[in-house]
Amino acid sequence: MTLTFKPKLATVLSGLLAVMALSVTPAALAxxxxxxxxxxxxxxxxxxxxxxxxxxxxxxxxxxxxxxxxxxxxxxxxxxxxxxxxxxxxxxxxxxxxxxxxxxxxxxxxxxxxxxPPFTIAVKKDSPIKTPKDFEGKNIGGPANDGALKLFPALAKAAKFDASKVTISNMAPNLREQMLVRGQVDGIFGYINTIWFSAKLVGLDPDKDLRFINYGNHGIDLxxxxxxxxxxxxxxxxxxxxxxxxxxxxxxxxxxxxxxxxxxxxxxxxxxxxxxxxxxxxxxxxxxxxxxxxxxxxxxxxxxxxxxxxxxxxxxxxxxxxxxxxxxxxxxxxxxxxxxxxxxxx
Missing domain, CATH: 3.40.190.10 (Periplasmic binding protein-like II)
Structure with missing residues (x-):
């Protein structure tokens, strides 16, 4: 007599699931x-x-x-x-x-x-702005969400000038360096490397054409x-x-x-x-x-x-x-x- 063994479906499925689980990586599981x-x-x-x-x-x-x-x-x-x-x-x-x-x-x-701290205000090389105090009476521009602009009150306090005497202008980020060159603003807020390389993209030589007044040089070690x-x-x-x-x-x-x-x-x-x-x-x-x-x-x-x-x-x-x-x-x-x-x- 020949005996035939037929495993239950549940047993077969459980074995298949176990094999599948072993083949799945932790990253794929979650x-x-x-x-x-x-x-x-x-x-x-x-x-x-x-x-x-x-x-x-x-x-x-x-x-x-x-x-x-x-x-x-x-x-x-x-x-x-x-x-x-x-x-x-x-x-x-x-x-x-x-x-x-x-x-x-x-x-x-x-x-x-x-x-x-990468925060800076860039001005043209021939600008009369030499120190933060010189910002008074001038127009400084930057994108509304710029980190340097947000910290301008901190710079004013540390460098002892009156921020209320400074006009702040907002512009689209891609217009920042162009507006400075055209004289539409006297300075621009930004991160040093952001302005530096954006200036190069519009044909400026940052070494020759710009000066940077860096927050870190005026007590803003943030x-x-x-x-x-x-x-x-x-x-x-x-x-x-x-x-x-x-x-x-x-x-x-x-x-x-x-x-x-x-x-x-x-x-x-x-x-x-x-x-x-x-x-x-x-x-x-x-x-x-x-x-x-x-x-x-x-x-x-x-x-x-x-x-x-x-x-x-x-x-x-x-x-x-x-x-x-x-x-x-x-x-x-x-x-x-x-x-x-x-x-x-x-």
């Missing part, structure tokens, strides 16, 4: 969606975000990251608070301002990138752009925040070691950009805006707590804000990689 807004249009200093996408570093952490172009370093704060984005790359001082006014809605920074997340997202998805920072930190280290890989990722998104100029912009940003001496001690990504306390105080006092946020309200270092994994020098 793709957490993150919608992120940049500080500006696609440029060289954003290359690491794109490399992290293209190399699968975000995906390896179980993340599906969508990245949109921005409208200025201050803008991501309000966009995240409004729920339009989970994350952004935006100005720390705009975050402090927002947290002082609407603490429950304010995003939180988790990874500091621009640790050296942090600048950081990775921001909404409080709700941090609360509900702490592993995703940690994974995002880990992937980005990995990508920054790779771009620093191999800038051409970063340029490949950037140009894949915006082929009309001038590759050589964007690489030059990237390298200048690393050197001038990410290279504060403190990184030798704490690493790129972290902050000096006492310095941040002072920064908060400067922003609160200059803008007469209703309250003083704590460091912990605006920066949460719990999601940083281990100290040994952070860049200590460039």
């Amino acid at each position: 793709q957490t969606k993150i919608k992120m807004v940049l500080n500006w249009k696609y440029q060289g200093p954003q290359a690491w975000f794109f490399l992290a996408q293209d190399k699968g570093y975000f995906k390896a952490e179980g993340l599906d990251v969508e990245i949109d172009q921005g409208e200025g370093s201050s803008a991501p704060v309000a966009k995240i608070a409004a729920g339009a984005y989970n994350a952004g790359f935006g100005d720390m001082n705009a975050l402090i301002d927002f947290a002082a006014k609407r603490p429950a809605e304010a995003p939180v920074a988790v990874y500091m990138i621009y640790n050296t 942090y600048s752009n950081a990775i921001l997340f909404s409080r709700g997202f941090v609360r509900d998805n702490p592993k995703a925040v940690q994974g995002f920072v880990k992937a980005l930190n990995r990508a920054i280290k790779e771009v620093v070691a191999n800038p051409e890989a970063g340029m490949d990722a950037l140009m894949a998104r915006e082929p009309l950009l001038k590759r050589d100029l964007e690489k030059e912009r990237l390298m200048a940003t690393i050197k001038e805006e990410m290279n504060h001496p403190e990184i030798a001690r704490i690493g790129l990504g972290d902050i000096d707590t006492e310095r941040m306390k002072r920064s908060i105080g400067v922003v609160v006092e200059a803008n007469q804000l209703p309250r003083t946020p704590t460091v912990e309200e605006v920066f949460d270092r719990r999601y940083l990689p281990a100290r040994a994994d952070l860049i200590s020098k460039f």
Whole structure:
């Protein structure tokens, strides 16, 4: 007699499901969606975000990251608070301002990138404006969301001039340098490297044609752009925040070691950009805006707590804000990689 064994359907299905489960990677099991807004249009200093996408570093952490172009370093704060984005790359001082006014809605920074103040006002080389005091009676222009414009009251207080005697004009970002050259404004707000390279794009030689009055030379030792997340997202998805920072930190280290890989990722998104100029912009940003001496001690990504306390105080006092946020309200270092994994020098 021949005996025939017929397994139950449930047993067969359960075996198939087990095999399928073993074949699925952790990233595929849990793709957490993150919608992120940049500080500006696609440029060289954003290359690491794109490399992290293209190399699968975000995906390896179980993340599906969508990245949109921005409208200025201050803008991501309000966009995240409004729920339009989970994350952004935006100005720390705009975050402090927002947290002082609407603490429950304010995003939180988790990874500091621009640790050296890049804020400046550029004037023509032959301008009579030589010091901040000379801004009085003049017309200074910039995009409404520009970080340097937002911090103008702090500069006025530190440099002891009357900001009420200065006319402020707003313009589209792509018109900033042209309006300065045409004499429609006497100076323009911006980040040093942003103005420098935008000026080159419109045919100026920044060395010969412009002078820069830098905030950092007048007592404004503030942090600048950081990775921001909404409080709700941090609360509900702490592993995703940690994974995002880990992937980005990995990508920054790779771009620093191999800038051409970063340029490949950037140009894949915006082929009309001038590759050589964007690489030059990237390298200048690393050197001038990410290279504060403190990184030798704490690493790129972290902050000096006492310095941040002072920064908060400067922003609160200059803008007469209703309250003083704590460091912990605006920066949460719990999601940083281990100290040994952070860049200590460039």
